Amino acid sequence: xxxxxxxxxxxxxxxxxxxxxxxxxxxxxxxxxxxxxxxxxxxxxxxxxxxxxxxxxxxxxxxxxxxxxxxxxxxxxxxxxxxxxxxxxxxxxxxxxxxxxxxxxxxxxxxxxxxxxxxxxxxxxxxxxxxxxxxxxxxxxxxxxxxxxxxxxxxxxxxxxxxxxxxxxxxxxxxxxxxxxxxxxxxxxxxxxxxxxxxxxxxxxxxxxxxxxxxxxxxxxxxxxxxxxxxxxxxxxxxxxxxxxxxxxxxxxxxxxxxxxxxxxxxxxxxxxxxxxxxxxxxxxxxxxxxxxxxxxxxxxxxxxxxxxxxxxxxxxxxxxxxxxxxxxxxxxxxxxxxxxxxxxxxxxxxxxxxxxxxxxxxxxxxxxxxxxxxxxxxxxxxxxxxxxxxxxxxxxxxxxxxxxxxxxxxxxxxxxxxxxxxxxxxxxxxxxxxxxxxxxxxxxxxxxxxxxxxxxxxxxxxxxxxxxxxxxxxxxxxxxxxxxxxxxxxxxxxxxxxxxxxxxxxxxxxxxxxxxxxxxxxxxxxxxxxxxxxxxxxxxxxxxxxxxxxxxxxxxxxxxxxxxxxxxxxxxxxxxxxxxxxxxxxxxxxxxxxxxxxxxxxxxxxxxxxxxxxxxxxxxxxxxxxxxxxxxxxxxxxxxxxxxxxxxxxxxxxxxxxxxxxxxxxxxxxxxxxxxxxxxxxxxxxxxxxxxxxxxxxxxxxxxxxxxxxxxxxxxxxxxxxxxxxxxxxxxxxxxxxxxxxxxxxxxxxxxxxxxxxxxxxxxxxxxxxxxxxxxxxxxxxxxxxxxxxxxxxxxxxxxxxxxxx
RNA sequence: GGUCGCUUAGCUCAGCUGGUAGAGCAUCUGCCUUACAAGCAGGAGGUCAUAGGUUCGAACCCUAUAGCGACCACCA
Numbered sequence: 001x002x003x004x005x006x007x008x009x010x011x012x013x014x015x016x017x018x019x020x021x022x023x024x025x026x027x028x029x030x031x032x033x034x035x036x037x038x039x040x041x042x043x044x045x046x047x048x049x050x051x052x053x054x055x056x057x058x059x060x061x062x063x064x065x066x067x068x069x070x071x072x073x074x075x076x077x078x079x080x081x082x083x084x085x086x087x088x089x090x091x092x093x094x095x096x097x098x099x100x101x102x103x104x105x106x107x108x109x110x111x112x113x114x115x116x117x118x119x120x121x122x123x124x125x126x127x128x129x130x131x132x133x134x135x136x137x138x139x140x141x142x143x144x145x146x147x148x149x150x151x152x153x154x155x156x157x158x159x160x161x162x163x164x165x166x167x168x169x170x171x172x173x174x175x176x177x178x179x180x181x182x183x184x185x186x187x188x189x190x191x192x193x194x195x196x197x198x199x200x201x202x203x204x205x206x207x208x209x210x211x212x213x214x215x216x217x218x219x220x221x222x223x224x225x226x227x228x229x230x231x232x233x234x235x236x237x238x239x240x241x242x243x244x245x246x247x248x249x250x251x252x253x254x255x256x257x258x259x260x261x262x263x264x265x266x267x268x269x270x271x272x273x274x275x276x277x278x279x280x281x282x283x284x285x286x287x288x289x290x291x292x293x294x295x296x297x298x299x300x301x302x303x304x305x306x307x308x309x310x311x312x313x314x315x316x317x318x319x320x321x322x323x324x325x326x327x328x329x330x331x332x333x334x335x336x337x338x339x340x341x342x343x344x345x346x347x348x349x350x351x352x353x354x355x356x357x358x359x360x361x362x363x364x365x366x367x368x369x370x371x372x373x374x375x376x377x378x379x380x381x382x383x384x385x386x387x388x389x390x391x392x393x394x395x396x397x398x399x400x401x402x403x404x405x406x407x408x409x410x411x412x413x414x415x416x417x418x419x420x421x422x423x424x425x426x427x428x429x430x431x432x433x434x435x436x437x438x439x440x441x442x443x444x445x446x447x448x449x450x451x452x453x454x455x456x457x458x459x460x461x462x463x464x465x466x467x468x469x470x471x472x473x474x475x476x477x478x479x480x481x482x483x484x485x486x487x488x489x490x491x492x493x494x495x496x497x498x499x500x501x502x503x504x505x506x507x508x509x510x511x512x513x514x515x516x517x518x519x520x521x522x523x524x525x526x527x528x529x530x531x532x533x534x535x536x537x538x539x540x541x542x543x544x545x546x547x548x549x550x551x552x553x554x555x556x557x558x559x560x561x562x563x564x565x566x567x568x569x570x571x572x573x574x575x576x577x578x579x580x581x582x583x584x585x586x587x588x589x590x591x592x593x594x595x596x597x598x599x600x601x602x603x604x605x606x607x608x609x610x611x612x613x614x615x616x617x618x619x620x621x622x623x624x625x626x627x628x629x630x631x632x633x634x635x636x637x638x639x640x641x642x643x644x645x646x647x648x649x650x651x652x653x654x655x656x657x658x659x660x661x662x663x664x665x666x667x668x669x670x671x672x673x674x675x676x677x678x679x680x681x682x683x684x685x686x687x688x689x690x691x692x693x694x695x696x697x698x699x700x701x702x703x704x705x706x707x708x709x710x711x712x713x714x715x716x717x718x719x720x721x722x723x724x725x726x727x728x729x730x731x732x733x734x735x736x737x738x739x740x741x742x743x744x745x746x747x748x749x750x751x752x753x754x755x756x757x758x759x760x761x762x763x764x765x766x767x768x769x770x771x772x773x774x775x776x777x778x779x780x781x782x783x784x785x786x787x788x789x790x791x792x793x794x795x796x797x798x799x800x801x802x803x804x805x806x807x
Numbered sequence: 808g809g810u811c812g813c814u815u816a817g818c819u820c821a822g823c824u825g826g827u828a829g830a831g832c833a834u835c836u837g838c839c840u841u842a843c844a845a846g847c848a849g850g851a852g853g854u855c856a857u858a859g860g861u862u863c864g865a866a867c868c869c870u871a872u873a874g875c876g877a878c879c880a881c882c883a
Contacts (some may be wrong), residue, residue: 382877389809589842634823
């Protein structure tokens, strides 16, 4: 027997234990077609907020849907505990920094701290009813993952897609590491435009340069003007004298200089921005690198050496002012590139790093993007945009401590890189030595380990390979090439999706997955993204589960449209709560009437029963169409709508028949029993995608003790009840009008109708006659007059029996 | 500035391939009806951002404009 009230907290715990014990979501090879899901390993950098719950739950619903359609679901979960985010977590939480306590100690702390968080993440996702198989779960810094990541590196190196080169790279002074283009975030900051006067050496011709970065004056290697610029053409070929610094540089012409911007004269430094790097390469300019790696001016610069960048800026501006070189200062707001992990402005650095070739294979990446089905389709454009605009090869070196090491040493004498053997992976070059005794190039017997580690994306881009246990004897390569589905939010299309495609192309020459499903973000308020820095995520997921239950939170997550941002709304939670309550109550009602029910062949369905079965069949077809398009929210929407109609219309009609067989006959009662038996089963199945807990409780209580609803299969109905749907709908409309009349008369719906006069089409008359007992009982009709009319129906008169109603 | 998306009832949103505007919440009016008052029945509330165009017919297709948002590019 179902309880009078549904106790979500108790039941959700019960079913979590049951699913775990009975291995309901375990992946086993069983010959059935595999549906595999590549879900984002959440970054372990603090707390999971409601935004994570939103997008993961949408994915999860799809897994449940495919499971109900008979697929063998390969749905692993992972955690991204690799690299910089973990370091920052440890720094923040323990107040310890790697360079203070040493690399080994620090790494240990990273492992311990991320482990701790992962346990709580696991608990949270489990509680949300995520139907992942925790046996195939992975971490991005485990030995097996490191092995795959290092193997990938060696593969790419062998294939020539990976190179080691001294090259300008984006550099973060805060994190003390190089970073990749994809890790940039633009930020608006207030700054000043400084107009500085220069003179030519040859003839003291004056000209002005406007710059936001006067501290780069010592790094100027030349000055550019546009060759078409009438005003400044006379400068070309002359030599500019840099004030304060007292250095002379050539003045060159390049069409990339905008005549309108600033003063039309540009200083070129190594390096202020990307254009500087382009010019540096194009004109073979000298390198004047003036910053240290931790954001100070190098000591060899007189006067300014040792100052922090911002201090140097201030000092140089003061000196320019004192010398009378500063013409004016303009306030401006502009966007600068910052490091997404720490928010600090990035600089450029020139060191030897490992790069993965991107620029030579852009067309291949576009081609693979075309082979993948994007949901929603317009997200494909974002991918193309990114690939088309990318300007750098992918720098995968990070000068950090915690993460995947490069399996590389260098000859101490000639610098020749020595690579580990693949069968020896994983290796840590800091504590292990190469397995050769001398450099193959120069014979030197001493080696230095690569101290850099890899970009976290270099590893997380390998999730399909991690999932397929790439390179292992027992692997899933046969079923996961490609995987069926990748899901993530739109912000990481340019990183995770793109890099995964890059790696898949280089390793296998093919797409990593067939489908990509992109979810939206959760906004704290309209137009305001949830972010940790703003602290505007008011709701802790755990608290919400406690307050509302996981099923209810899932309802909220399930209402979001694919790719569309949603605002967190307690109102929606309330709506879900009501829906779940209604499912419980109607199940109780149905249970009541099934105590003597036996399932058997039956061909005498009542008209109204055909109507509701046909309506359900029609709805379910659309429901499945939506889910096949990955539109979880739209599917839930129509299911919910049908369900309320089922309760408010069908159940209200059939209840009389179920309660009073002596009046309606036992066969009509059986027809009703059969109908609710079938429909509740199917409704529970469909709802189980969204509400795995309550549907399991009802299913096992009413249908199959000790068999999980989540491993049943949806069997589509195959009735031909179009006529019944159409005419049944008309009947319901008439019922609604009659109820309206009672409500308007301020009387109870039980008030009898003395006489109901209708005009009805021939078909409808026939239909009403076939369900005359249901029809009359539902409205408490004493006398019914039907006049035949051409089409549809018309309600002529509703005469209420006030005398009877008073009793 | 570029790419993409959004703009529908007071609020949050749904409206699939064009055919007389929908739901929930809020509001108003009734109803304790043997599953459910966390309920039921009903009412009121919208020139579907704006302006053009295509069409017999446009919330939906096309063009332009405005506002909002995301991502990217702009550091002289």
